[in-house]
Amino acid sequence: MIPRRAEIARMHAELCSGISDPNRIAILYALSERPSNVTYLTTRLRLPQSTVSRHLRILRNSGLVRFERRGREVIYELSDERIIQALELLRDVLNERISTHSRLLEQISSPAKEAS
Template identity: 30%
Template sequence: MQSREFKDAVFEQFARVAGAFASPKRLEIVDLLAQGPRSVESIAQQASMTVNATSRNLQILRNAGLVTSTRHAQRVVYRIADPSVVAAYRALRDTAEARIAEVRQLAQAFFGEVDGVEPLSLEELVKRSARGDVVVVDVRPAEEFAAGHIPGAVSIPLGDLTDRMADLPVDAAVVAYCRGPYCVLSAQAVRRLRAAGIPARRLDAGVDDWRQTGRPVESGAA
């Protein structure tokens, strides 16, 4: 193989990975799978896609080596191939945040109204948790909580929040979190909690951000 042939061939493979990422829905799938393994049907529901469209996008991700799958009876469960895939997704997200103004504008337009004040950072959460004046609520679906969650968090999926508000302590502020800085579930939770007169703030991070700091992540059902 000549040097030019090698260069063309290796960059073609790099482009293959980039092409797999080059879809809003496939990026959302990677974001979902970063929370833990899940079935095609679960991904389709969370990403508002048909099962057929979800399967096609998963096939592209699998062909690029970004996800793997296993069959359990009649269900096919997908998972991230290895941590480098999530690292690549985070690098893409960070680059978009830094270089594309529309990302910041969209985030401000959506989260600005519900936040009112600045969302809570991970560092602030650690300090307040040590003082014992906050209750951390994970509003993701139960299967994501079971796959991994911030230690001490309480699992209250968004769909159950209204019925379980009475379970929340009255002497502590609520900090709601979901999948990461662009997940809308925590913003919706904060809006509902404040409407019910419960002090609440949104955490501007998710479990993967917590993990990236080197802190432990708990797993298991609530």
């Protein structure tokens, strides 16, 4: 019942692929602010309802979100805070690269006096 090595690798990749789409990243960040139902996400992210629902199913299947029925609504929430932590780590890497990059571009277009 305990998955073998290759199986874990597959599941690991599946978990990662859950966060590999811009809309899903947006959904995850929205859910990190507060648990929400589908309609809220739909209006907040300005996406068709079917699109949101489809992405939520993917996030469910890869175990990134939990959900709970509440009357006619379904409330979704992040299944684990570390998911956002992982996203933040990667975003930091990205932001640093961007700011380094734009600083370099600035230096090219308007080189300041060099420090000796």
